[in-house]
Amino acid sequence: MNRRTTRTARSAVAALIALSAGLALAGCSDNAEAKPKLQVSDAFMPLPTSDMAGGFLVVKNDGKTADKLTKVTSDLSDDVTIHATKDQKMQEVKSFDIPAGGELDLERGGSHIMFMGLKKKPKQGDKVAVELHFEKAGTVKVDLPVKEATYNPKHH
Structure with missing residues (x-):
């Protein structure tokens, strides 16, 4: 692997982690809103x-x-x-x-x-x-x- 491929792979992994965290947080807030009060x-x-x-x-x-x-x-x-x-x-x-x-x-x-x-x-x-x-x-x-x-x- 060269430097460029490694940097691209790291960026892709970071983007996936950020996207997953964002989806998880969105799911949490949806669940909180979905519960009756x-x-x-x-x-x-x-x-x-x-x-x-x-x-x-x-x-x-x-x-x-x-x-x-x-x-x-x-x-x-x-x-x-x-x-x-x-x-x-x-x-x-x-x-x-x-x-x-x-x-x-x-x-x-x-x-x-x-x-x-x-x-x-x-x-x-x-x-x-x-x-x-x-x-x-x-x-x-x-x-x-x-x-x-x-x-x-x-x-x-």
Whole structure:
């Protein structure tokens, strides 16, 4: 190899390294932008009057990527499902969409979390730990404060 060939080869290798690093960094920033930015607020559980209970909360997505709530788990019950209410009838659903820049509102009289076969009845003032499982954002732990049976944040 002569000097000219060596210099050209080194320049080509340096250019490839710079290009690879640039692509890797671009991939990292794309992944950061692709993840939803979820915030949970207004979480509560009305005081259960039977072996069933409802859970309510708001999930706000400040990110540029949509997500889905796919499952809810809790030590309070082995049978926790998510329900949509349509035409005053509730039905179990597989997931709830959370649009980019939007929110999911689980509220009384509407879509909600359903706890069946409670292992124990929480008292007013207790907090019920739940895990919200999202398709892209992963698992988020939330405490649902137990409020009086008639509590409705829209009226307080």
